[in-house]
Amino acid sequence: MEVTPLSPDVVQGSVETFRTLLRFNTVNPPGNERPLIDWVADQLTAAGIESTILESAPGRANLVARLKGGSEPAIVLTGHVDVVAVEPEHWSVDPFAAEEKDGWIYGRGAVDMKHHVAMCITVFLELARRRNALNRDVILLLVADEEAGSRYGMRWMVENHADLFEAGYGLNEFGGFNIPLPGNRRAWLVQTAERGFCWFRLRAHGQPGHGSLPPADSAVEKLTAAIQRLCHADLPYHLTPAAQAYLDGLARAMGPLGFVPKLLKNRWTEGFALRLFPDPEQANAVRASLHNTAVPTVIRSGEKTNVVPGTAEVEIDGRYLPGFTEEQFLDEVRQVVGDGFDIDVIESGPPAETTLHTPLLDQIHEVMNERTGGEPVVPWMLIGFSDTKWLQTVGIQTYGFSPIRFPDDTRFTRLPHGHDERAPRDGYEWGVETLWQTVARFCTR
Ligand SMILES: [Zn+2]
Incomplete structure (x- = not known):
């Protein structure tokens, strides 16, 4: 009325x-x-x-x-x-x-x-x-x-x-x-879900020593390798009910191009579908609604050029999907970075x-x-x-x-x-x- x-x-x-x-x-x-x-x-x-x-x-x-x-x-x-x-x-x-x-x-x-x-x-x-x-x-x-x-x-x-x-x-x-x-179409968004956040520190330990002697066990090397793995390996694909509703809505809104969001509903065709988006920023945002993400932001290690530090750490901006717990998210991170790291949560909030x-x-x-x-x-x-x-x-x-x-x-x-x-x-x-x-x-x- x-x-x-x-x-x-x-x-x-x-x-x-x-x-x-x-x-x-x-x-x-x-x-x-x-x-x-x-x-x-x-x-x-x-x-x-x-x-x-x-x-x-x-x-x-x-x-x-x-x-x-x-x-x-x-x-x-x-x-x-x-x-x-x-x-x-x-x-x-x-x-x-x-x-x-x-x-x-x-x-x-x-x-x-x-x-x-x-x-x-x-x-x-x-x-x-x-x-x-x-x-x-x-x-x-x-x-x-x-x-x-x-x-x-x-x-x-x-x-x-x-x-x-x-x-x-x-x-x-x-x-x-x-x-x-x-295709000259338009959609209107209504937010019905949001990801949780988990900001944490990932810390590696190694043998401290003098910079003139290459260490066998370097905290810096372990940490940078972990960061590399995090940046190159996606955390697993998850089609949550919220993402499903979003993709179904997009499919209806996109008419003849509705097959693109439909392809996103399958982990095997996700990558292909994302490459069909004309705008890479939009593709990135859609991708983030199908994965937990962990983005390294602040790196700290060492004080002096000639001293090998015993620890190295990175702060990571983690975001996780509705339906997941903080622990499940951190387990996914551990799977990627491997064993031997400390993880301390700095701040977090639920999805x-x-x-x-x-x-x-x-x-x-x-x-x-x-x-x-x-x-x-x-x-x-x-x-x-x-x-x-x-x-x-x-x-x-x-x-x-x-x-x-x-x-x-x-x-x-x-x-x-x-x-x-x-x-x-x-x-x-x-x-x-x-x-x-x-x-x-x-x-x-
Ligand atoms: Zn605001």
Whole structure:
């Protein structure tokens, strides 16, 4: 059932909210989310809505507000308000001025993810203003620190204040946008799964000694050989239910070229199918949804040129698929690197998988069908990290759905964390109405 669209004034107000959020410098570290959160709290207060601000550390603010409704399971509208650092010399505009040119609004956080935060604020305030009878509570949950692992944000909120946002459903980032497909086709992604992460140290031991005497047993040599093996051998292929849903969706969306995703569903034809992708970046991303991955990033060994070190270590960014445990993932790594290494986990977080059968996902499909003229909506797996993983640990079925429409020649993967991060104004306006229809229908039917 359609609800009355947002008025043009509300949509313009939402764009201004978005631009205001972009002007707060919330680069993490240090984050310093408090001034932005205070500003949001003021907007809510002006609308007669109470909110609670919770600081996990000085300046690291999180906000919860609630609209009361009926007894259906509550929905959380959520987003992180911190952003990653900028290298201003590579930007064509001031990254914190929210400048608009050629139909694009520029700013760090424009698509990761102040656009969604602004849209959530608009939808929340509009639900309150219209005083529609809600069938469920609607919770606004804005958090700090996602870009540095959520210790001061969602993870902390889930571990310490989950009682403030008990809910059945959530909407968070990474979905609701369009990707171009070969043959002039287009698909819209909704995040239904994400990989876990396991950052660890791999350490080799050897005989220390003098650099003038080649060692029989060298820690550096053992470690570099292990790194070579990790870089050249893929960890095993796994077709998880989430990846299967993604590939089936892509196959439907790609029409006559749908055989390519179908070939990806078989370990023996995976490599061949990946070479058919026109864009190697896209192929790499698809590949990462079919394998656990372990990428060496930081190498340490030795202090002096003429001293053979007794140990050598590498930090590895490990990511593993839904359905796997950290131990199973590390076993795969051990299989590749061999025996004789210490493995110490530095930090880790679980994978997440949201069920594909909920009234909320049905609602998303209904609205997207209308808003895109029937274009395909594909469930997909985020290969990186979002706060959804923490929400899932307290049973909140969360989808990545932060709707925004890009021109077809946009390379979305370059925008988040990239130079000149930006969002199209008309795509934003389309997105806020799409989010409004989704949430308002879900909460008033
Ligand atoms: Zn983000």
